[in-house]
Amino acid sequence: MEQGPAGASGPAAAAAGAGGLLLPLSETEQQRYSELFSRCCPPPEAAAGGSSVGELFRASQLPPDTLHQWKNNPQITEVCGAKRMGYFGPAQFYIALKLIAAAQSGFPVRIESIKNELPLPRFMALKNDTEVRYGTPAEFHGVKFQVPHATLEKNSYKRTDEGDKQEPKSPPMSPICSPPASPSTYQRIPLSYGYGKARSGLEQQHGAPYEVRHSTHQQDGPSSGNYGAKSALACSTPNRSLSVEREQQDSSTQYPDDPWRITEEQRDYYINQFRSLQPDLNAFISGSVAKNFFTKSKLPIPELSHIWELSDVDCDGALTLAEFCAAFHLVVARKNGYQLPETLPETLLPEYLQAACLKPMRDCALFDSYSEPLPSSQQTRDLGRTEKSSAEEVPDNSALIQEGKKDDKQALKVSTTLKTIPKEFQHLTVKAAAQEPNALRARPRSRSYSSTSIEDAMKKGEEPPTPPPRPQKSHSRASSLDLNKIFQQNTQAVRSGWLPPPPPALPPRPSVSQEVVLAQPPSKPARRKLRTEGQGLETPELSPTINVTSSLPAVKPHLPVQKQSSKQKRAIQTAIRKNKEANAVLARLNSELQQQLKEVHKERIALETQLEQLRPVTVL
Amino acid sequence: MAVCIAVIAKENYPLYIRSVPTENELKFHYTVHTSLDVVDEKISAMGKALVDQRELYLGLLYPTEDYKVYGYVTNSKVKFVMVVDSSNTALRDNEIRSMFRKLHNSYTDIMCNPFYNPGDRIHSRAFDTMVNSMMMQVC
Numbered sequence: 001m002e003q004g005p006a007g008a009s010g011p012a013a014a015a016a017g018a019g020g021l022l023l024p025l026s027e028t029e030q031q032r033y034s035e036l037f038s039r040c041c042p043p044p045e046a047a048a049g050g051s052s053v054g055e056l057f058r059a060s061q062l063p064p065d066t067l068h069q070w071k072n073n074p075q076i077t078e079v080c081g082a083k084r085m086g087y088f089g090p091a092q093f094y095i096a097l098k099l100i101a102a103a104q105s106g107f108p109v110r111i112e113s114i115k116n117e118l119p120l121p122r123f124m125a126l127k128n129d130t131e132v133r134y135g136t137p138a139e140f141h142g143v144k145f146q147v148p149h150a151t152l153e154k155n156s157y158k159r160t161d162e163g164d165k166q167e168p169k170s171p172p173m174s175p176i177c178s179p180p181a182s183p184s185t186y187q188r189i190p191l192s193y194g195y196g197k198a199r200s201g202l203e204q205q206h207g208a209p210y211e212v213r214h215s216t217h218q219q220d221g222p223s224s225g226n227y228g229a230k231s232a233l234a235c236s237t238p239n240r241s242l243s244v245e246r247e248q249q250d251s252s253t254q255y256p257d258d259p260w261r262i263t264e265e266q267r268d269y270y271i272n273q274f275r276s277l278q279p280d281l282n283a284f285i286s287g288s289v290a291k292n293f294f295t296k297s298k299l300p301i302p303e304l305s306h307i308w309e310l311s312d313v314d315c316d317g318a319l320t321l322a323e324f325c326a327a328f329h330l331v332v333a334r335k336n337g338y339q340l341p342e343t344l345p346e347t348l349l350p351e352y353l354q355a356a357c358l359k360p361m362r363d364c365a366l367f368d369s370y371s372e373p374l375p376s377s378q379q380t381r382d383l384g385r386t387e388k389s390s391a392e393e394v395p396d397n398s399a400l401i402q403e404g405k406k407d408d409k410q411a412l413k414v415s416t417t418l419k420t421i422p423k424e425f426q427h428l429t430v431k432a433a434a435q436e437p438n439a440l441r442a443r444p445r446s447r448s449y450s451s452t453s454i455e456d457a458m459k460k461g462e463e464p465p466t467p468p469p470r471p472q473k474s475h476s477r478a479s480s481l482d483l484n485k486i487f488q489q490n491t492q493a494v495r496s497g498w499l500p501p502p503p504p505a506l507p508p509r510p511s512v513s514q515e516v517v518l519a520q521p522p523s524k525p526a527r528r529k530l531r532t533e534g535q536g537l538e539t540p541e542l543s544p545t546i547n548v549t550s551s552l553p554a555v556k557p558h559l560p561v562q563k564q565s566s567k568q569k570r571a572i573q574t575a576i577r578k579n580k581e582a583n584a585v586l587a588r589l590n591s592e593l594q595q596q597l598k599e600v601h602k603e604r605i606a607l608e609t610q611l612e613q614l615r616p617v618t619v620l
Numbered sequence: 621m622a623v624c625i626a627v628i629a630k631e632n633y634p635l636y637i638r639s640v641p642t643e644n645e646l647k648f649h650y651t652v653h654t655s656l657d658v659v660d661e662k663i664s665a666m667g668k669a670l671v672d673q674r675e676l677y678l679g680l681l682y683p684t685e686d687y688k689v690y691g692y693v694t695n696s697k698v699k700f701v702m703v704v705d706s707s708n709t710a711l712r713d714n715e716i717r718s719m720f721r722k723l724h725n726s727y728t729d730i731m732c733n734p735f736y737n738p739g740d741r742i743h744s745r746a747f748d749t750m751v752n753s754m755m756m757q758v759c
């Protein structure tokens with residue numbers, strides 16, 4: 001390297017002043033050092049924080065084969081005078097970097113070493129500046145990972161960075177997916193467990209050269225093992241999983257060029273975590289709940305506060321699913337050593353995440369809500385799965401029930417499907433009553449055939465009931481099948497808590513009531529029972545629905561038989577009944593909310609009186 | 621553009637003080653502290669009247685030869701004190717109000733953060749950014 005003018009740089013001069021010696025820095029060195037310094041201490045701070053600097057130093061992988069990492073770092077810290085000053089000023093930082101370069105070149109860590117011409121200090125990421133991040137994240141394995149692990153991980157990072165930037169991301173993902181049931185205390189497990197997993201995951205993901213690299217680097221194993229352990233833990237417990245998963249996921253996110261991009265596996269994990277906190281994926285996670293959750297990550301509170309600031313875009317004190325994913329992702333990133341950005345990256349914006357979140361919502365279809373055809377179709381798929389059992393019943397029932405009430409059953413079916421996709425269907429059915437017959441028609445067929453009938457059913461439920469005979473028949477079937485699903489849904493909702501999702505609770509009621517309305521007189525009493533139970537959707541509902549659903553196949557032959565005029569009339573009547581039922585349910589909800597409002601008013605009055613009592617004291 | 625912005629808690633201890641760095645910051649701290657008396661005086665003068673937007677903004681607390689001090693109090697008795705350089709082109713009252721409104725909005729955003737305990741010092745970067753935007757740009 002060229003030797004720049006001695007002591008030309010300001011920091012160099014400062015270093016000289018601090019260290020009492022001239023620290024010549026070449027131009028490349030100056031650039032690199034200033035880069036690293038700015039990374040470690042983003043302006044306007046004048047001093048690099050000890051933690052960020054420590055990360056960087058660990059990333060330098062000072063003699064791993066001989067001394068323990070830490071043994072070198074304290075030396076460097078002392079030599080450059082940072083310990084004396086308590087922080088890393090520019091001068092100290094530059095001296096430290098120079099010492100690291102010296103140590104990496106094999107020179108002893110002394111002031112004299114830095115006078116030599118040295119190559120740039122090597123930190124994990126060699127190629128890009130961003131790579132340094134990769135190196136440092138390796139260190140941050142969240143929980144109690146000792147330095148050897150960190151160095152090992154750094155090595156793995158280094159290798160991966162040098163090699164496949166894109167691919168490395170995948171290996172961590174595979175460990176995530178693989179050990180969902182791994183034991184909790186990853187601290188014990190990390191090396192062995194993670195190693196194996198990391199290996200497997202890596203091998204899966206990478207080509208031969210990468211494998212070779214990993215095999216040649218023992219250190220990679222433990223580091224990747226950490227990831228494996230992390231992923232395992234993540235699945236097991238929120239605490240551990242937080243740290244583990246975060247690291248692992250973060251490692252996966254590091255590799256692509258954009259570390260702030262959430263991968264599918266990560267998103268699925270985040271969504272699962274969201275569900276564990278709040279079953280309804282469309283509701284919010286309150287601030288206190290989120291605080292407890294993220295506190296488990298053991299990140300310092302100021303950082304968590306900053307993460308919250310970044311992720312809570314609408315500043316309402318609650319996290320939507322997209323905001324939660326962004327926050328979780330930031331926690332993962334921070335755990336792995338990434339510096340938190342000042343502003344939320346584009347890929348973490350709620351709009352972006354929501355657009356991308358629709359796909360993963362497939363699994364959450366049951367909890368998904370409303371009015372979007374995509375989610376509904378996804379939901380239908382899920383419902384289809386749940387509907388399998390009901391679909392099986394359908395053929396039996398169909399054999400039992402004949403003619404007559406087929407229309408009713410279809411109507412019930414429609415209503416039940418509505419239940420399963422409460423919000424959507426409610427809206428859809430209310431809006432497009434005419435389309436129901438079509439939808440119902442499709443539903444019977446699909447149900448009789450496969451579990452995917454739910455999808456069709458749902459879509460059809462949206463449609464207005466066109467062919468008169470169909471709608472009623474499908475209603476009946478739908479109701480029976482839907483009740484099963486709704487039952488499952490509602491039980492889950494009930495488990496999550498009653499108060500938080502009152503809106504989700506609402507839809508089942510109207511659908512149930514709709515079912516009742518749709519059903520013809522004979523089946524009405526049974527359906528009314530269902531209605532009264534509302535969200536309960538207990539077994540009583542199931543039984544009538546089962547009976548009702550019966551003739552899916554039977555409906556088909558009857559549909560063409562019935563006259564269109566009667567069908568239309570029935571369709572209109574059913575629609576009217578549905579609306580009435582919906583109104584009734586809404587009225588009930590309104591009264592409940594009024595009650596809550598009164599209570600809140602009382603509390604407010606009590607607080608105001610207290611405030612009044614206190615006020616004269618403070619105003620003095 | 622303000623020279624110093626301070627957020628004072630209900631118990632009259634500072635939650636956040638930011639001054640233009642080149643000035644003698646201690647002087648501004650002292651100014652803010654003394655202005656608290658004026659704030660309390662205005663609050664007590666309001667009595668128990670309904671606190672609306674107008675009364676949240678206290679207006680010019682007192683002018684000195686070098687600068688003017690404006691005050692603003694929230695419903696929870698958190699006070700914002702702003703010191704403005706007099707030599708600066710006279711800032712209109714509406715501008716001061718808008719600055720206080722921005723401060724108040726940022727403050728409520730901070731309160732929404734569950735990791736922030738009311739009464740702690742404010743370390744929010746978003747808040748810092750907003751305050752910096754309102755501070756005078758000193759070369």
